[in-house]
Amino acid sequence: MGIKCGIVGLPNVGKSTLFNALTKAQIAAENYPFCTIEPNVGVVGVPDPRLDALAAIVKPQRILPAAVEFVDIAGLVAGASKGEGLGNQFLSHIRETDAITHVTRCFANDDIIHVAGGVDPIRDIGIINTELALADLDSVTRAADRAAKVAKTGDKAAQARLEVLKLCIAQLDQALPVRALGLDADQKATIRDLHLITAKPLLYIANVDEAGLSVENEYLKAVRELAAREHAEVVPVCAAIEAEIAQLDEADKIDFLKDLGLEEPGLNRVIRAAYNLLGLQTYFTAGVQEVRAWTVKVGATAPQAAGVIHTDFEKGFIRAETISYADYISYKGESGAKEAGKWRLEGKDYIVKEGDVLHFRFNV
Ligand SMILES: Nc1ncnc2c1ncn2[C@@H]1O[C@H](COP(=O)(O)OP(=O)(O)OP(=O)(O)O)[C@@H](O)[C@H]1O
Numbered sequence: 081m082g083i084k085c086g087i088v089g090l091p092n093v094g095k096s097t098l099f100n101a102l103t104k105a106q107i108a109a110e111n112y113p114f115c116t117i118e119p120n121v122g123v124v125g126v127p128d129p130r131l132d133a134l135a136a137i138v139k140p141q142r143i144l145p146a147a148v149e150f151v152d153i154a155g156l157v158a159g160a161s162k163g164e165g166l167g168n169q170f171l172s173h174i175r176e177t178d179a180i181t182h183v184t185r186c187f188a189n190d191d192i193i194h195v196a197g198g199v200d201p202i203r204d205i206g207i208i209n210t211e212l213a214l215a216d217l218d219s220v221t222r223a224a225d226r227a228a229k230v231a232k233t234g235d236k237a238a239q240a241r242l243e244v245l246k247l248c249i250a251q252l253d254q255a256l257p258v259r260a261l262g263l264d265a266d267q268k269a270t271i272r273d274l275h276l277i278t279a280k281p282l283l284y285i286a287n288v289d290e291a292g293l294s295v296e297n298e299y300l301k302a303v304r305e306l307a308a309r310e311h312a313e314v315v316p317v318c319a320a321i322e323a324e325i326a327q328l329d330e331a332d333k334i335d336f337l338k339d340l341g342l343e344e345p346g347l348n349r350v351i352r353a354a355y356n357l358l359g360l361q362t363y364f365t366a367g368v369q370e371v372r373a374w375t376v377k378v379g380a381t382a383p384q385a386a387g388v389i390h391t392d393f394e395k396g397f398i399r400a401e402t403i404s405y406a407d408y409i410s411y412k413g414e415s416g417a418k419e420a421g422k423w424r425l426e427g428k429d430y431i432v433k434e435g436d437v438l439h440f441r442f443n444v
């Protein structure tokens with residue numbers, strides 16, 4: 081299951097700098113608005129210390145973390161939904177993602193142009209959120225016009241859809257996100273095909289300067305207050321420093337982080353927060369060839385979890401040899417867990433738990 085996360089924000093707030101650090105990809109990140117023309121996609125491993133703990137026991141040839149795909153797009157400006165700047169083209173790239181990371185500039189620096197004037201993350205967030213809401217309003221209004229015609233013929237599904245679309249229109253008209261409507265699962269399903277941007281889970285990234293890493297600045301505090309009202313998470317990060325850290329080899333990285341008083345790169349928090357946005361869970365496979373993290377929906381059954389590896393595993397599913405992560409570590413691997421009676425054979429109705437270490441038996 082690939083998770084795709086779009087990076088949005090005004091031009092020149094540090095999106096590409098962050099993206100570069102995330103992927104160590106060498107794409108243009110000059111001090112120039114609109115320097116990103118094509119969308120850029122990078123696949124990033126989700127840091128998970130449990131993988132290292134498993135690998136210390138199994139000693140595999142390789143370790144494969146779960147992955148998040150980040151999509152870097154050019155900055156949005158006021159009017160983007162109506163085609164201003166490089167508007168619409170970029171909005172369509174965000175529609176294809178599962179989650180949104182919204183980068184806001186939370187550092188003062190006269191050398192770095194701010195397209196909307198001075199540094200004011202709350203105003204900036206307002207501009208972006210308004211554009212995203214307008215883009216959705218456009219899709220929803222067109223869909224409502226079509227649904228209204230069909231609903232007139234007495235079509236029950238179209239009538240139900242129209243009801244939900246009307247709720248969305250009322251919400252988006254006030255520049256509020258569909259996410260905040262609290263639609264139930266059925267209502268969500270009726271409009272899933274529209275891929276509404278404001279319905280996707282959202283995370284704010286406050287791009288602070290180096291000083292802002294140790295002492296929260298006024299910009300970050302303001303973003304935190306806004307996010308708290310929206311029940312959204314904020315991850316503070318200094319994209320410029322992260323870009324430097326990403327260039328270093330492992331030994332230098334540790335020293336550099338220690339000097340900054342950090343335990344790990346801020347990027348790790350960004351990646352984990354993006355991964356957690358979707359409320360997914362992780363299970364592991366642990367063999368001498370590889371120790372690997374896999375992503376499944378909460379509530380997935382053992383065959384569904386097997387299907388993430390290969391559809392044949394799901395079709396031919398027989399049993400899942402199962403050890404909880406805690407038991408696997410406590411009893412130092414499979415044989416220890418077996419001796420302690422912590423090794424289980426689970427059937428097709430088993431609901432996979434966070435951290436389960438699984439080995440599937442299947443027919444081909
Ligand atoms: N935390 C930071 N502190 C200082 N400078 C920063 C920070 N983050 C980014 N910058 C600088 O800001 C400038 C703009 O960054 P970047 O190109 O990443 O912006 P962008 O959001 O991708 O812009 P666009 O929308 O135009 O593609 C760069 O010169 C970058 O080095």
Ligand SMILES: [Mg+2]
Nearest residue numbers: 095096116154
């Ligand atoms: Mg950019």
